[in-house]
Structures are given as C-alpha cells and as structure tokens.
Amino acid sequence: xxxxxxxxxxxxxxxxxxxxxxxxxxxxxxxxxxxxxxxxxxxxxxxxxxxxxxxxxxxxxxxxxxxxxxxxxxxxxxxxxxxxxxxxxxxxxxxxxxxxxxxxxxxxxxxxxxxxxxxxxxxxxxxxxxxxxxxxxxxxxxxxxxxxxxxxxxxxxxxxxxxxxxxxxxxx
Amino acid sequence: xxxxxxxxxxxxxxxxxxxxxxxxxxxxxxxxxxxxxxxxxxxxxxxxxxxxxxxxxxxxxxxxxxxxxxxxxxxxxxxxxxxxxxxxxxxxxxxxxxxxxxxxxxxxxxxxxxxxxxxxxxxxxxxxxxxxxxxxxxxxxxxxxxxxxxxxxxxxxxxxxxxxxxxxxxxxxxxxxxxxxxxxxxxxxxxxxxxxxxxxxxxxxxxxxxxxxxxxxxxxxxxxxxxxxxxxxxxxxxxxxxxxxxxxxxxxxxxxxxxxxxxxxxxxxxxxxxxxxxxxxxxxxxxxxxxxxxxxxxxxxxxxxxxxxxxxx
Amino acid sequence: xxxxxxxxxxxxxxxxxxxxxxxxxxxxxxxxxxxxxxxxxxxxxxxxxxxxxxxxxxxxxxxxxxxxxxxxxxxxxxxxxxxxxxxxxxxxxxxxxxxxxxxxxxxxxxxxxxxxxxx
Numbered sequence: 001x002x003x004x005x006x007x008x009x010x011x012x013x014x015x016x017x018x019x020x021x022x023x024x025x026x027x028x029x030x031x032x033x034x035x036x037x038x039x040x041x042x043x044x045x046x047x048x049x050x051x052x053x054x055x056x057x058x059x060x061x062x063x064x065x066x067x068x069x070x071x072x073x074x075x076x077x078x079x080x081x082x083x084x085x086x087x088x089x090x091x092x093x094x095x096x097x098x099x100x101x102x103x104x105x106x107x108x109x110x111x112x113x114x115x116x117x118x119x120x121x122x123x124x125x126x127x128x129x130x131x132x133x134x135x136x137x138x139x140x141x142x143x144x145x146x147x148x149x150x151x152x153x154x155x156x157x158x159x160x161x162x163x164x165x166x167x168x169x170x171x172x
Numbered sequence: 173x174x175x176x177x178x179x180x181x182x183x184x185x186x187x188x189x190x191x192x193x194x195x196x197x198x199x200x201x202x203x204x205x206x207x208x209x210x211x212x213x214x215x216x217x218x219x220x221x222x223x224x225x226x227x228x229x230x231x232x233x234x235x236x237x238x239x240x241x242x243x244x245x246x247x248x249x250x251x252x253x254x255x256x257x258x259x260x261x262x263x264x265x266x267x268x269x270x271x272x273x274x275x276x277x278x279x280x281x282x283x284x285x286x287x288x289x290x291x292x293x294x295x296x297x298x299x300x301x302x303x304x305x306x307x308x309x310x311x312x313x314x315x316x317x318x319x320x321x322x323x324x325x326x327x328x329x330x331x332x333x334x335x336x337x338x339x340x341x342x343x344x345x346x347x348x349x350x351x352x353x354x355x356x357x358x359x360x361x362x363x364x365x366x367x368x369x370x371x372x373x374x375x376x377x378x379x380x381x382x383x384x385x386x387x388x389x390x391x392x393x394x395x396x397x398x399x400x401x402x403x404x405x406x407x408x409x410x411x412x413x414x415x416x417x418x419x420x421x422x423x424x425x426x427x428x429x430x431x432x433x434x435x436x437x438x439x440x441x442x443x444x445x446x447x448x449x450x451x452x453x454x455x456x457x458x459x460x461x462x463x464x465x466x467x468x469x470x471x472x473x474x475x476x477x478x479x480x481x482x483x484x485x
Numbered sequence: 486x487x488x489x490x491x492x493x494x495x496x497x498x499x500x501x502x503x504x505x506x507x508x509x510x511x512x513x514x515x516x517x518x519x520x521x522x523x524x525x526x527x528x529x530x531x532x533x534x535x536x537x538x539x540x541x542x543x544x545x546x547x548x549x550x551x552x553x554x555x556x557x558x559x560x561x562x563x564x565x566x567x568x569x570x571x572x573x574x575x576x577x578x579x580x581x582x583x584x585x586x587x588x589x590x591x592x593x594x595x596x597x598x599x600x601x602x603x604x
Contacts, residue, residue: 003348004188028351067352075345075358083357083408090355093410097353118353157353162197165410171207171214228537237533244526251519274515277508284504285576287497296572311565314558315523321551322530431541438547445554463561470571477579481501 006070014059016051023059031146033139040135045125052113052123052142060118093164100156104148106141113145118153173341175333181340182226185419188347189219193412218416225423229336238326245319251275252312254305261313262320269312278304290482296467303464310461317444324368324437328430331367335360335426339407343419346407350415358407360422364429365403368437403429495593498580502594503603505576509569516566520559527555 008027015022020039024032033055043051064081071079085091098117105112110126110133123142133141173181193215199205246267249260253269260266282301285293342358349356405422409415451461472480534548584591597603 003345004351007349007351064354067354071345071349071356075342078342078359079345079349080357080359081349081354083355083406086408093355153353158196158198161410162203165414169211169214169411169413171211171413228539231537232540233533233536238530240529241526241533244522244529248519248522248526251515251522272515274511277511281504281508284500284508288501300568300572307565311558311561314554314561315519318523318526318551318554318558321547321554322526322533325534325547427540431546434541434545434547438550441547441550441554445550445557448554448557463564464568466564466568467572469575470568472575472578474578474582477575477582480575481579483579483583 003074010066012063012066014055014062016055021051021055023055025059025063029147029150031143033142035135045130049123049125053121056121089164096160102149102153102156104145104152106144111141111145113149115149173337175337178226178230178337178340181344182223185344186219186222189412190216192347192350196411215412218413225420226340232332233329235326235330238322242319242322245315248315249312252308260316262316263323288481290480292469292480293482296469300464300467307464314462321437321441327367328364328433331364332430335362335364339422342407346415360405362403362429365433368433491587491589492593494587494590498583498590498594499597501576502580505573506603509573513566513569516562520562523555523559
C-alpha cells in the first residue's frame with residue numbers, strides 16, 4: 001500500500017479535553033462527531049462551543065501527526081513534512097499559511113466554525129439552537145460546518161500557493 | 173522499487189504527475205480557462221519526458237560484468253605469488269594467495285650457474301636472478317592494482333544504480349505525498365563517490381611507491397567525503413513541474429558525480445602508469461622494478477657462449 | 486684420473502642443462518600463462534566498460550588508461566617469459582657446445598640427462 005492509499009484511508013480520532021465529545025476524520029475530509037451520553041442534555045451553549053472547538057483542534061493536530069507518521073514510515077525517514085524554508089517565497093508561504101482564516105457553516109447557518117492556521121478554532125452556535133435541535137441534528141450540523149471549513153481551507157491554500165509560486169511555473 | 177524496476181517507477185512518476193497536474197489550478201475569476209489548459213499541457217509534456225531521463229541509466233555498466241576480468245586477474249596474482257606478503261594489498265575482502273610452486277624452480281638456477289665466471293653469467297646472477305623475487309613481487313602488486321581499479325569501477329556502477337533508483341523512488345514518494353497544505357521535501361543521499369573507498373583499503377603505506385596511487389586516491393576520496401559527509405540533494409516543489417525540475421537537477425548531479433568518480437579512478441591508474449615509466453626508464457640501469465632488463469646471456473650465440481660463461485677449456 | 490675433470494665438468498654441464506631445459510622454461514610458462522590471462526582480463530573488461538556516451542564517452546574516461554596499464558603489464562610478463570626462455574636455450578646450447586669438445590664431460594652429461602629424465 002503506497003503513500004496515496006494510506007493517506008486516503010487514514011482514520012484519526014480525537015476526544016475533547018473533558019471527554020464529552022469524540023470526533024473522527026477519515027481520509028482527507030470525512031468527519032464524524034459523537035457526544036458522550038447525557039452531555040448534549042446538560043451542556044450549556046458555551047460549553048458546547050468550547051468542547052467542539054477543542055475537539056476540532058486536537059483532531060486536526062492528530063491528523064497532521066498521522067500524515068507525518070505515514071510519510072516517515074513509507075520513506076524510511078527521507079520524506080520531510082514542512083521542510084525548512086529555502087527562500088523568501090517559502091517564508092512568505094509559511095507565514096501566510098499560518099494566518100489563513102477558514103470558515104464553514106451548516107446549511108441552515110445555525111452552526112458556524114472558523115479556524116486560523118487550522119490551530120485557533122472557534123465554534124458559534126446560534127442562540128436557542130441547542131433547545132431546538134435534537135442531538136443527531138446537532139452532530140449533523142457540526143459535521144456539515146466542519147467539512148465546509150475543510151473545503152474552504154483547501155481553496156484558500158490553493159489560492160495562496162498560486163499567488164506565491166505561480167511565476168516559478170513558466171506555463172503561459 | 174529498486175533499479176530492476178526503474179522504468180516502471182518512471183512510468184508511475186509520469187502518471188502521478190499528470191494526475192496531480194490536472195487539478196493544480198482551477199478556472200476562476202483570476203484564472204482563465206486558457207491558463208488551465210496551458211498548465212495541463214505543460215505538465216503533460218514534462219511528464220512525458222520523464223522516461224527519457226531515466227532510460228540511459230538502464231544501460232549503465234552491469235557490475236557483474238566486471239567479475240570475469242577480476243577472476244582472470246586473481247588467477248594471475250596466484251601465478252605471481254611467492255607465498256610471502258601475498259595477501260591482497262589493496263582490496264578489502266581480498267584473498268591470500270598461496271605460493272606458486274612452479275616458480276620455486278628459480279631457486280635452483282642460481283646454484284646451477286654460480287660457478288661460471290664469465291661476465292654474462294655473473295650479470296645473469298646479479299642483475300636477473302638475485303632481484304627476481306622482488307621483481308615478481310612488484311609484478312604481483314601491479315596486477316593487484318589493475319584488479320583494484322576494476323573493483324572500484326564495479327563498486328561505482330553498483331552505487332550508481334542504487335542512486336538513480338533512489339532519485340526515482342524519492343520523486344514518486346514526494347508526488348504521492350503532495351496532498352494538503354504542507355511543503356514537503358524528499359531527501360536523496362548520493363553514495364557513488366564514497367563507493368570506491370568502500371572497496372579499497374586506504375593503507376598503501378607498505379607498498380612500493382607506484383602502488384600507493386590507488387590507495388592514496390581512495391584515502392583522499394575518503395577525506396573529502398568525510399568533510400562533506402554524504403552528499404545530498406532533495407526533491408521538492410509546490411507544483412508538479414517544479415518537482416520534475418528538481419528531479420532533473422538531481423539526475424544531472426548524479427551524472428556529474430559519476431563522471432567525477434570515474435575520473436578519480438582514471439587518475440589513479442594514469443598515476444601508476446607514470447610511475448612505472450619513471451621506474452623503468454630510470455637512468456640507474458640496475459633499477460628496474462617491474463621487469464628486469466633482458467640478460468645478455470639470452471642473446472648468446474655459439475660463438476659467444478664460451479666467453480659469456482667464462483669457459484676457458 | 487684424467488677423466489675426473491671431465492666427470493666434474495659433466496656435472497656442471499648437466500646443471501646448466503637442467504636449468505636451461507627444465508627450470509627456466511617452467512617459470513617462463515608460468516609467465517606466458519600469466520600474460521595470457523591478463524590479456525583475457527582485458528577482453529572481458531573492454532566489454533564491461535561500455536555505457537551510453539553521455540557518461541564520459543562510450544567506454545568512459547578510465548578505460549583507455551586501464552587498457553594501457555594492462556598492456557604494459559602484459560608486455561612485462563611477456564618480456565620476462567621470453568628472457569627466461571631465451572636464457573634457458575642459451576644454457577642448453579652452452580652445455581651441448583662444451584660437451585662437443587670434451588668427450589668425458591659429454592658422456593657424463595648424457596648419463597646424467599638419461600638418469601634424471603631431463604629430456
């Protein structure tokens with residue numbers, strides 16, 4: 001099984017710090033979220049937002065670690081992730097990448113997620129949404145918002161890459 | 173992967189490059205359709221050129237092809253062995269060569285000719301028979317050096333195959349890792365320059381001057397290699413065509429290193445030939461280290477033989 | 486006895502004869518053999534050096550120098566072999582030449598040749 005296959009079939013898990021939320025990402029972009037029994041019933045909106053943001057941060061960090069581990073194993077350590085910048089262009093790429101703000105929301109807009117540099121996450125749940133939505137509707141909305149954020153991140157990185165590196169490619 | 177699958181790896185590089193290249197840029201407000209098409213065409217053209225860059229390396233000398241010549245020279249070393257100091261002086265893992273018994277017939281000849289007082293007879297003893305063991309030993313060492321040069325070539329080609337396979341493998345793995353937002357790098361270590369040092373000992377101190385040439389070059393090589401540790405390069409690039417450009421650069425570096433290494437072998441061999449010529453054309457007529465001057469006795473005629481041997485009867 | 490000197494000479498002649506007929510040619514053969522195998526190594530090596538011309542020419546930069554050294558060594562071995570062979574022939578000629586002029590020595594020489602199978 002080569003690198004591509006392994007990365008596409010990665011399964012990575014994370015739990016929020018107090019254990020109340022578990023999240024899983026499969027491959028590049030397929031998310032699952034589950035609440036510990038009873039959590040959804042007693043959680044305040046702030047607590048919900050905080051725990052969701054935490055689990056997202058940990059999940060993404062774990063995913064990066066798993067990606068690096070796969071590359072490391074498949075290359076006997078010869079494949080380096082995020083190699084040191086070799087010129088100004090690379091430095092710019094890293095700086096700007098760390099500051100990309102990605103966003104995503106559920107289709108009805110009641111759950112919104114943002115992340116800066118895929119490190120600083122915040123989750124906003126519309127007032128009253130917790131009372132109005134069943135647990136499974138909430139997890140579904142959170143998943144939709146997260147997956148939308150990932151797509152937004154990919155788009156922004158593609159644009160960032162193009163803005164910095166396109167004149168190294170003499171295609172016109 | 174490995175050298176046997178080099179062209180398959182090259183084909184995989186081509187496919188992966190085209191697959192990635194198709195989706196690297198998308199039509200948008202800033203990016204017109206023509207750019208996307210030009211981009212894809214560029215990727216395809218460069219991807220199609222990949223096989224041609226690896227192809228010549230499939231015709232590199234097969235290290236195994238040097239075995240025949242090496243075996244012949246080992247046989248010659250056996251012929252020229254006196255049994256004393258006849259372990260291989262240059263190659264690591266070289267053998268010990270037992271004495272060639274046939275050569276011991278020389279031992280009795282001095283006694284057979286000793287009583288004859290003629291100048292030619294005495295010259296035969298002092299200028300040919302007496303130095304004979306030393307000359308034969310030097311000839312043994314010369315053949316050892318000739319063999320060592322082939323062993324160095326063999327090691328160099330083995331390492332070259334491994335290095336080109338490393339480049340192909342690193343490029344393919346790099347391409348496969350290009351998903352997501354990271355900026356990766358695949359490291360390649362060149363082993364070809366150091367390969368000849370692994371074959372040859374760096375001693376040479378106990379050998380006659382001429383033979384230290386290959387040993388000295390080997391240790392000089394080890395010194396330089398030691399300084400820069402193992403020479404490296406990397407495969408990197410944010411876009412496929414940049415990756416392929418870094419691959420091409422690595423391939424060109426390998427070609428340079430192969431030429432550099434082989435020129436080292438050439439210099440060592442040329443050095444030996446130079447030192448032989450100096451030794452053999454030395455103004456000191458007694459000093460012919462690698463082939464004794466033909467004894468005048470060998471050209472004796474019926475008319476001269478009594479005088480040559482000193483027979484007065 | 487008058488023949489004693491002839492017998493002594495005969496022994497000396499036989500030693501020359503033996504050196505020239507057996508010892509030196511035996512060593513010469515080893516040298517010719519060695520030279521032959523060096524040449525063979527050269528043929529094998531010539532093929533082994535072949536590669537695409539982009540790698541320093543179709544035989545590469547080291548082949549010519551190696552072939553030259555190989556040729557030099559072959560010549561040394563061949564010259565040594567010839568020197569041994571020709572000196573051997575001279576010693577045989579010497580023994581026979583002296584035997585012609587000294588009958589006693591000649592008889593002793595023949596006797597020793599036969600006894601020791603020095604043909």
